[in-house]
Amino acid sequence: MPLRDIPIQRKLMVIILLTSGAVLLLTCVSFFTYEFLTFRQTMVRQASTIGKIVADNSTAALAFQNTDDAKEILNALKAEPHIVAAGLYDKAGKLFSKYPANLPDAAFPDAPAADGYRFGRSQLDGFQPVAQGDKRVGTLYLKTDLGALYERFRLYGLIVVLVIAVSFLLAYTLSTVLQKQISRPILALAETAKAVSERHDYSVRTTKLGRDELGLLTDAFNQMLEQIHEQNQTLRQNEIQLQTIIENLGEGLVVSNLEGQLLHFNRAALKLHGFASLEEWRRHLAEFATIFELSTIDGAILPLDQWPLARILRGEQLQDLEVRIRRIGSDWRRIFSYGGVLVRNAAGQATIAVVTMSDITERKRAEEQVRQLNRDLEQRVIQRTAQLEAANAELESFSYSVSHDLRAPLRHIDGFAELLRKHAEPVIDEKGRRYMKTISDSAKRLGQLIDELLVFSRMGRSELRLVDLDHDALVADVIREGGFQKNTTIDWRIASLPRVHADPVLLRQVWFNLIDNAVKYSGKSPTPRIEIGCRVGPATGEHEFFVRDNGAGFDMQYADKLFGVFQRLHSVAEFEGNGIGLANVRRIVQRHGGRTWAEGRVGEGAVFYFSLPAIKPASLPVDATLNPIPT
Numbered sequence: 309m310p311l312r313d314i315p316i317q318r319k320l321m322v323i324i325l326l327t328s329g330a331v332l333l334l335t336c337v338s339f340f341t342y343e344f345l346t347f348r349q350t351m352v353r354q355a356s357t358i359g360k361i362v363a364d365n366s367t368a369a370l371a372f373q374n375t376d377d378a379k380e381i382l383n384a385l386k387a388e389p390h391i392v393a394a395g396l397y398d399k400a401g402k403l404f405s406k407y408p409a410n411l412p413d414a415a416f417p418d419a420p421a422a423d424g425y426r427f428g429r430s431q432l433d434g435f436q437p438v439a440q441g442d443k444r445v446g447t448l449y450l451k452t453d454l455g456a457l458y459e460r461f462r463l464y465g466l467i468v469v470l471v472i473a474v475s476f477l478l479a480y481t482l483s484t485v486l487q488k489q490i491s492r493p494i495l496a497l498a499e500t501a502k503a504v505s506e507r508h509d510y511s512v513r514t515t516k517l518g519r520d521e522l523g524l525l526t527d528a529f530n531q532m533l534e535q536i537h538e539q540n541q542t543l544r545q546n547e548i549q550l551q552t553i554i555e556n557l558g559e560g561l562v563v564s565n566l567e568g569q570l571l572h573f574n575r576a577a578l579k580l581h582g583f584a585s586l587e588e589w590r591r592h593l594a595e596f597a598t599i600f601e602l603s604t605i606d607g608a609i610l611p612l613d614q615w616p617l618a619r620i621l622r623g624e625q626l627q628d629l630e631v632r633i634r635r636i637g638s639d640w641r642r643i644f645s646y647g648g649v650l651v652r653n654a655a656g657q658a659t660i661a662v663v664t665m666s667d668i669t670e671r672k673r674a675e676e677q678v679r680q681l682n683r684d685l686e687q688r689v690i691q692r693t694a695q696l697e698a699a700n701a702e703l704e705s706f707s708y709s710v711s712h713d714l715r716a717p718l719r720h721i722d723g724f725a726e727l728l729r730k731h732a733e734p735v736i737d738e739k740g741r742r743y744m745k746t747i748s749d750s751a752k753r754l755g756q757l758i759d760e761l762l763v764f765s766r767m768g769r770s771e772l773r774l775v776d777l778d779h780d781a782l783v784a785d786v787i788r789e790g791g792f793q794k795n796t797t798i799d800w801r802i803a804s805l806p807r808v809h810a811d812p813v814l815l816r817q818v819w820f821n822l823i824d825n826a827v828k829y830s831g832k833s834p835t836p837r838i839e840i841g842c843r844v845g846p847a848t849g850e851h852e853f854f855v856r857d858n859g860a861g862f863d864m865q866y867a868d869k870l871f872g873v874f875q876r877l878h879s880v881a882e883f884e885g886n887g888i889g890l891a892n893v894r895r896i897v898q899r900h901g902g903r904t905w906a907e908g909r910v911g912e913g914a915v916f917y918f919s920l921p922a923i924k925p926a927s928l929p930v931d932a933t934l935n936p937i938p939t
Contacts, residue, residue, distance in 0.1 A: 324483040325476060332475055336468045343464060347457050351432055352425045355452050358388060359436035363448045366396055366438050370404065370446040378405035392431070393451035399444060420447035430454055493518065497529055510537035560665040564617055566658060568593035580667055582640065593617055603632045605643070605672075616646035620661045625649045630668065643669045721747065772811045772899060779805035779853075782812065783840060786819045792827050795836075803841035806851055808920050814896045821889040822855040822916050829914065830859030850902065850919040858913035862906075870906050893918065 362381060369377035378396050385391045385407055393415060394407040401419040425434035436448040493514075500514040510533050516526045554561055560577030564570050569592050578584070581600075594612065602610040612618060616626055629646040648663035729736075729744045736744070783805065787793055793800075808815075823838070830836040839856040862870070871894040894904045897918045908914030 321480070321483045325479055328475060328479040329472070332472050336472070339468075340461070340464065343460070344457075347460060348427065351452065351454075351457070352434075355391075355425055355432055355434050355450055356436070358385070358391070359434055359448055359450050362394070362450075363436045363438045366448060367440045367445060370396060370398060370438055371440055373398075373404075375405055379407075379409065382407035388452075390452050390456055391450060392453050393449075395449040396438070397447040397449065399446050401447075404446065416449060420449065423447075493523070493526060497526065500529070500533075504533065510540055558666075562617070562663040562665070564593070564621070564661045564663070566621060566661065568617065568621060571660070577665065580642075580644070580665060582635070599636060601634045601636055603634070605630050605632060607632070616648060616665075617661060617663050620648045620650060620663060623650060623658075626663075630672075642667055643672050772814070774809050774811055777808050777810050777812055777815065779808055779842075782816060783819055783823075786816055786823060790820055790824065792823060795827065795831075797836055798827065798830070799835065799837040801837065801839040803839075805840075805842050805853065806922070808851060808922075810900055810920060811896075814899070818893050818896050818918065821893050822918075825889060825916065826855050826857035826859070826914075828859075829861075830857040833857075833859050833913075844922070845919060848919070849922055851922050852917055852919045854915050854917045856913065856915040861908040861910045861912050861914045863910055864908065867906055867908070871904055890916075 362385070365381050366378060368374070369381060382394050382396065382405055385394050393411060395403055395416045396405045397420050398404045403413055403416055406413070406416060420435050421433075423435050423437055425432060427433075431454065432450075432452040434450045434452075436450065437444055438446040438448055493516075496514050500512055503512050504510060513530045513533065514526050516523050516530075554574045557574055557576055560580045561574045562570060562577050563572040570590060573583075593615070597612050602615055604610065610631065616629055616631065620626060626649070627647045631644055631646060632641065633644050634641045644665045645668045646663060646665050648661065650658040651660050651662055652658050725744055725747045729741065729748075733741070783802065787800075792798070823840075826838045827836075830838060835858075837858045840854070841856075842851055842853045844850070845852050871890045890904075893916075897904050897920070901921055902919040904916075904918045906914060906916045
């Protein structure tokens with residue numbers, strides 16, 4: 309049985325025993341390793357000491373080639389039972405004497421190896437130099453078995469077995485007693501969890517048996533149960549509230565399982581379909597095909613697999629699906645709007661299907677009435693547009709006719725007044741000549757007024773030709789072509805202007821009228837000054853252009869009359885003009901989607917503004933840096 313499946317008591321005991329055994333085993337292995345390495349070093353030192361003694365005693369025997377002395381010296385090694393072989397080699401490397409004497413020469417190396425001691429599989433081999441003073445006369449060979457090491461390890465093994473057995477017995481006894489300190493709280497938690505799981509009773513609590521980590525775990529477990537109990541109560545209250553909300557929805561709601569079995573319906577769904585109780589609805593989707601017939605708005609009958617619930621069960625998400633529904637065998641017909649979706653769990657698996665429905669019969673009837681009204685309105689608009697176009701055509705024809713019919717007598721008045729002046733000049737006095745000049749000037753001013761009225765009427769009918777416009781170049785052209793720079797007494801202050809999207813011809817007319825207005829009304833100032841600039845509207849982000857002068861100005865209570873046709877705040881005797889220029893400015897700017905306004909004070913000058921939509925976000929100060937007038 310895997311360790312994870314055994315009871316906690318046995319699991320703790322097994323863990324304690326395994327841990328104790330592993331520690332003991334690791335300790336014994338470390339001890340054995342230490343003893344093994346230490347004993348090998350001890351063997352090397354002992355063999356080296358014995359070899360040095362024998363080598364020192366063998367110097368004379370090798371120097372004088374006395375084999376009897378050599379054998380006697382080697383036979384003294386009988387006192388060391390673990391030295392199994394020894395041999396003396398002369399300086400030529402030939403075996404001179406051996407111990408035991410009965411060993412064959414093949415048991416000894418053919419020639420001495422490098423000095424030192426080396427372990428083999430089952431013995432320690434050593435070569436010790438034999439020297440007389442600084443002169444080497446031969447080599448001593450010693451072969452020692454590892455019996456002492458094995459005897460020592462057998463003793464240690466017996467001791468280790470006894471220690472491990474006693475330790476395991478002690479660990480088993482202690483673990484049997486002490487593991488209850490751990491297992492009892494855990495078992496108590498397990499019993500409480502089992503009770504909660506089986507009875508769903510979150511009011512039970514576990515008894516705390518200590519202040520250790522298991523005590524903290526017990527407190528945390530009891531707190532968790534308390535929170536779950538509170539959340540369970542809250543969840544039940546939320547379920548009741550949700551049920552109340554669902555049942556009181558004005559929109560019908562139906563719940564189905566994934567097989568098409570209808571599970572729940574709110575009161576609105578029952579009412580929409582004319583059912584009296586929930587039991588009439590609690591049936592399979594296929595059964596409803598015998599009660600209701602569904603069709604599209606155009607009247608095409610929908611098969612069962614195209615019904616809204618069937619489509620939702622296939623994974624479609626419906627929203628505002630309009631369907632005609634008819635109860636078979638009756639006059640009951642309505643139009644429903646369906647929606648719905650599959651509800652999925654945390655793992656993404658579908659669990660139920662939810663369908664929503666609302667009766668839109670009256671809304672569709674109202675929409676049809678609105679559409680009929682729109683069709684009637686469109687027809688009326690077409691008729692009125694045709695009438696308006698005809699009226700505009702007649703008005704334009706009338707304007708040109710009036711222009712022609714008025715210009716002819718005006719030319720006659722002006723011409724005959726000039727002829728009369730020349731004819732009667734010798735006999736007419738100064739007063740008569742002044743009258744004749746007044747007649748001629750009035751005729752010319754009336755002709756100019758007629759021309760400006762025609763321009764004003766055409767402003768509303770001409771088509772806009774919008775382009776990306778260089779404003780600086782346009783203003784410079786207006787000042788140059790209008791001859792305004794000839795007045796050398798004017799102090800021009802012109803700021804850099806942003807590019808705009810506008811009709812160049814109409815915008816040129818705007819600037820001409822505003823600049824001409826500023827030049828005219830500042831003409832009587834001893835030091836006339838005209839400023840042209842632009843700022844960004846803080847609220848709208850539009851480009852707000854302005855022309856400021858220090859001329860006659862105006863009273864702000866009459867500001868609303870400035871941009872009207874024939875509206876003048878000064879007499880013709882003071883400043884010439886017909887009162888149409890600013891009206892043209894307002895009409896042109898309004899056609900570009902902008903605004904016009906003005907500010908002023910009597911005797912202190914005026915500033916006229918107009919705004920145009922910005923091509924892109926710009927950042928301009930209220931008063932930009934002023935540049936001199938271009939020439």
